[in-house]
Amino acid sequence: MPREVDVAIVGGGLVGAAVAHGLAGTPLSVALIEPAPPAAGAADWDERCIAVNQASYRILQALGVWPELSRVSAPIVSTHISERGRFGVARFTAAEAGLEALGYNVPIRRIGEVLWQALVRAGRSQLLAPASLSGIGLTETHAVLSLHDGRRLRARLVVAADGMHSPLRGWLGIAAQTRDYAQSAIVTAVRTARPHRGCAYERFTPDGPIALLPKPWAAEENVCSLVWTTPRSGLESRMQCADAEFLAAAQDAFGERLGRFTELGRRQAFPLSRVMAAELSAPRVVFVGNAAQSLHPVAAQGFNLGLRDAATLCELLAVSAGDAGAPELLRRYVELRAPDRSRTAEFTDGLVRLFSNRVPGLRGLRHLGLLALDLAPPLREAVMWQNLGFGGYTPSAARSTR
Template sequence: MNADVPQPAAVHASHDVLIVGGGLVGASLAIALDRLGLDVGLIEAAPPGALPAVFDERNLSFAEATLNALGALGVLAKLRAPTGAIRRIHISRKGDFGRAVLEASRYGREEFGRIVVARDFGEALEARLAELPRLHRYRPVRFTGLAEAGDGWRGVRVADGAGERVLRARLLVAADGTRSAVRAALNIGAEEHDYGQTLFVTRLRGERGPDGTAYERLTDDGPTALLPRGDRHYGLIHSVASARAEAVAALDEAGFLAHAQQVFGWRCGRFLNCGARNLYPAIRVLAARIAAPRALLVGNAAQTIHPIGAQGFNLGLRDAMTLAELIETELAAHGSVDCGAPGLLDRYVARRLPDRERTVAFSDGLARISANDSGLLRPLRSLGLFAVDRVASAQSFLVGGAMGYRGEVPALCRGDAVDPPRPAGGRA
């Protein structure tokens, strides 16, 4: 052997699918793939006993399609804290005439979805992951780069306290968030847009408790949402122009409540108290492509969008469930599956692009037009709210998106759960 020729690093382990990122989408994907009997590896930065930072006090709006999938995966049953039903959606804009109210009962539903606190969801995911004896969890472990593999494999370098090692997988999935290290290592660029808004997220109590109404109040600084949590509090997501964010952050509790009251109004009575406030920048990040040889981007690694309309996690979960469904279909047809085969990845991209493009366009367009203070737009916005409130076709478009039924919806999201096929011999 020629010592001057670099040799491939020794491979520590091989997997059908290796997921980098144990957050909302990555963990959900691991559960969905495990039910197919695949050999799945999950790279997690958080050590055992600790939740990733993404599982904080932010309020997640789960569409009906998302609830269907998480129910089929056994995650919803692990939720210990109460969730809040969204029975109606109330949309208005400060300074404009009109408002729109969407009622779930008009569509034969008890609710459009539910509000879940991210921390509670993280604990439910962890409880479900702990029940999967086949799943290989690498934690705390960092992704450090790509490695040579070839012959139908993707090599991945990871590191922990003991040093660096190499894993390989038929398919590498980047679920490591907006600033995805995997996306960068794959040389996939990303388009970024800063909306100039900072989001304040907290729990808030009002004189009148939640009644199932999710409020979306649009302003020149961006949207303010008041969401019906299951603990008799509201989840507040409040946009502030970034130039004023520092001043708002410096307000004491009484000052912040007065500020939020002035923006939102009195529909829920006086705001009485709030919890700790977390701040996040409103930035859209879109990957130039969502696939590379034997690699895919899902969730925020593929697209991070404005939270208006609560589409982000629901879109990311449809990424994960679509991938799981395509692998399941291949497995059912052939009894085995190469999870990173070019044809399978091509089908994934074709399935996801329409949903991705429409959801991103909806979120971005709503964020831009609602925050534009041009007087010329005010009558048009008021007319739009009137149309949504009165025109059935306009309502149906919004309701379908709010419930997660956009694009070619995966069977698990439709509530069509069946027992999945298993690989011949127990491995793909």
């Protein structure tokens, strides 16, 4: 274990590992601290996936890991947004954006594996795993990290990628605003009678959205990831009911656009809340990914926002001279990330609150809003490019089209 590094990354999940890999081509010394590195696992047809938008696809391409991920990804070539009980529909296509795909649905497990394997192959980062922190101290020139086994590590900059309930955030006294949606996301997979043809569906219901996305599995076009937002009061019954009952309820909420649901995968449930750190930096520390913000999964923005955090930070560190934790570098990171973060967080939160509001008259306004989104070119373009990841500052890695 090194006694001192330029950059210490706390948390080796998807965003933390992306930061470490993004710094592999720089002269900076890097240590990555992770309690449980990803274990290789066999692919399952119903494993959990995540939607990677166009900006994130380019970042993963710039990191050199996309060729491997492309083998297990399903392209999203169009989206279909609707509200149950209304005729208004908004559609977006890759063709109108001049792209091959709006994004890709990729197994979360595989992204973690590929990033970690790339770090091991590069051999540039010190991988301290399994290892975890017990505290942090600050001096004018360094952060001093204490590990549970008694070792200490000095770093010019600490990258906090330690999750929604970031211990580093707590130790540093950084507050976080939390909004509990009183909902959980049930994540599973379904087989459908009709092929999805690369279309991702999001259908809003009074209880929350239900989404079906093309799922990568053995070149089938009849397998979809299903994410069903469920009020906490009804979660247990949906998790415990028989498969046939669950499929019937999901079919009723979603409709018949993909025909009948014929098979159900394993069900997993995740509580939903929005957690926004009050600050994106502290002396010698920056926050990225879920440690900076954790969002509702509607429109699949959270991971993509975190990956832009990682790419922007790597871009700044790659051209920095000398001190990786210099105050001016931290200020610049906050300047670049704050607008994108605020815009994306308010966009997702606004969707959840608007479409779950049962105030009389709002249903008609939502219907008109979906129609306007489908028919008004300026509004369509603004929403489309926001969802593609280009609504704010675009890091250099996401500008690349190679």
